[in-house]
Amino acid sequence: QVQLAESGGGLVQAGGSLRLSCGASGIISSINAMGWYRQAPGKQRDLVATITRGGSTNYADSVKDRFTISRDNAKSTVYLQMNSLKPEDTAVYYCHARNWGSSEYWGQGTQVTVSS
Secondary structure (H helix, E strand, C coil): CEEEEEECCEEEECCCCEEEEEEEEECCCCEEEEEEEEECCCCCCEEEEEEECCCCEEECCCCCCCEEEEECCCCCEEEEEECCCCHHHCEEEEEEEEECCCCEEECCCEEEEEEC
8 A cells, every 4th residue: 555665874973964765655645644763673663753744743852953854745755854863863764654544554664873
């Protein structure tokens, strides 16, 4: 129904920036919200940021004022601009989408590594 494809992960020094992209394809008209989650080894998968179809955003306290989530005009792509990166941001970042029926879709994940 919905396929998600992430890009933009990589290795960056502390204080640097990365921008993640997630493109949605398939039956995208039913998507209500998209967002980013992250998971470090031995840790649970935690919410990073979400954005609704109408543009409302939410951020985890740990990334507030450093990360910015946005979407394109067609609402088929979501971005995560990550600034002032810290080593604690190191994780696999997963794109996430939810439709009006509360079905959930996940991307494969992209590794973000922040060196100190």
